[in-house]
Amino acid sequence: MKMTKTKGKMPKGLYIHIPFCKSFCPYCDFFKVKMDEELCQKYTEAVVKTAASYALDFDTVYFGGGTPSVMKSSQIVSMLDAVREYNNVDSDAEITVECNPSSDIENFIFNVADAGVNRISLGMQSAVDEERRLLGRLADRNRVEEVIALVRKAGIENISVDVMLGIPKQTSKSLDETLKFLIDMGVLHVSAYMLKLEEGTIFYQRQDELDLPSEDQVCDFYYQTCDTLEVAGIKQYEISNFGLKSRHNLKYWNCEEYLGIGPYAHSFIDGKRFYFNENLEKIDDGIGGTEEEKIMLGLRLLEGIDVSDKVLEKTKKSSDLREYINIEGSHISLNRKGFLVSNRIISELI
Ligand code: SF4
Numbered sequence: 001m002k003m004t005k006t007k008g009k010m011p012k013g014l015y016i017h018i019p020f021c022k023s024f025c026p027y028c029d030f031f032k033v034k035m036d037e038e039l040c041q042k043y044t045e046a047v048v049k050t051a052a053s054y055a056l057d058f059d060t061v062y063f064g065g066g067t068p069s070v071m072k073s074s075q076i077v078s079m080l081d082a083v084r085e086y087n088n089v090d091s092d093a094e095i096t097v098e099c100n101p102s103s104d105i106e107n108f109i110f111n112v113a114d115a116g117v118n119r120i121s122l123g124m125q126s127a128v129d130e131e132r133r134l135l136g137r138l139a140d141r142n143r144v145e146e147v148i149a150l151v152r153k154a155g156i157e158n159i160s161v162d163v164m165l166g167i168p169k170q171t172s173k174s175l176d177e178t179l180k181f182l183i184d185m186g187v188l189h190v191s192a193y194m195l196k197l198e199e200g201t202i203f204y205q206r207q208d209e210l211d212l213p214s215e216d217q218v219c220d221f222y223y224q225t226c227d228t229l230e231v232a233g234i235k236q237y238e239i240s241n242f243g244l245k246s247r248h249n250l251k252y253w254n255c256e257e258y259l260g261i262g263p264y265a266h267s268f269i270d271g272k273r274f275y276f277n278e279n280l281e282k283i284d285d286g287i288g289g290t291e292e293e294k295i296m297l298g299l300r301l302l303e304g305i306d307v308s309d310k311v312l313e314k315t316k317k318s319s320d321l322r323e324y325i326n327i328e329g330s331h332i333s334l335n336r337k338g339f340l341v342s343n344r345i346i347s348e349l350i
Contacts, residue, residue, distance in 0.1 A: 304333025
């Protein structure tokens with residue numbers, strides 16, 4: 001059954017979670033499973049079956065993980081085929097696959113590009129080999145460079161690279177090396193996230209031995225990243241994202257609808273939020289699209305959001321909040337200083 005586009009309804013985003021990794025990074029607390037060929041095949045079949053149980057309109061598809069590039073390209077393609085067969089995917093849909101540059105992924109990239117994937121997100125974290133090694137990342141800088149060239153050769157220009165701020169031993173100089181590398185490589189999008197020490201991870205247990213930069217240094221790294229990328233024309237549009245906007249991720253921040261397939265993939269459909277647990281049981285997660293939620297998500301965007309008179313009043317009254325918030329009519333947005341303490345600001349507003 002192939003659905004025709006529902007008149008008046010915005011197309012949704014589709015997120016497909018691939019929970020497999022070849023090895024585990026010492027800072028990661030995501031749900032993940034050691035890569036196993038048989039499991040990957042069974043998982044592909046389960047995703048195909050789930051995709052066939054929906055009949056929705058999508059204009060973005062995002063394969064995230066875990067590490068989608070540990071799958072066979074034929075498995076990614078069969079998931080994508082099933083999505084297209086039973087749902088309606090826009091002809092100009094943004095289709096992203098997250099890849100780990102350490103994998104042997106030449107054929108993978110060419111095959112998924114042939115199947116319509118038009119955006120690749122690379123988990124680089126740092127262009128400094130020692131920093132990458134400390135993070136458990138196996139590819140060296142030359143390999144990252146080769147993979148970027150390979151992605152372009154496959155006809156995909158929309159390349160996003162992840163960068164991490166607050167890595168053990170990171171300095172302003174080493175961060176500059178990473179940012180210059182990305183600028184020289186001409187990548188169109190950068191995601192820059194701060195390392196968080198999550199309980200239960202190796203980094204959490206060994207934090208005293210790690211030679212981590214101080215909190216103030218990490219704040220300076222954030223400003224350095226924003227400034228350096230801005231000068232290079234890779235402009236910030238969200239707390240942690242820069243450059244050519246990710247159409248898929250914008251759906252989350254704009255409180256638009258999306259379907260998530262896979263363990264701990266979240267969905268927002270018809271005003272309701274839900275997710276699947278690791279046994280793929282559906283768990284209700286309440287009502288979505290409330291004003292609180294719109295503030296929480298929308299204030300991550302540089303452009304900000306329109307708010308109610310009540311929230312506006314609260315913002316205007318507090319001299320503390322005004323230090324971090326720009327106000328224009330009924331529209332508010334966080335400044336860079338505000339981005340660094342966004343959780344506190346948002347919880348004061350809602
Ligand atoms: S590759 Fe990604 S999901 Fe897998 S362990 Fe490393 S950080 Fe976690």
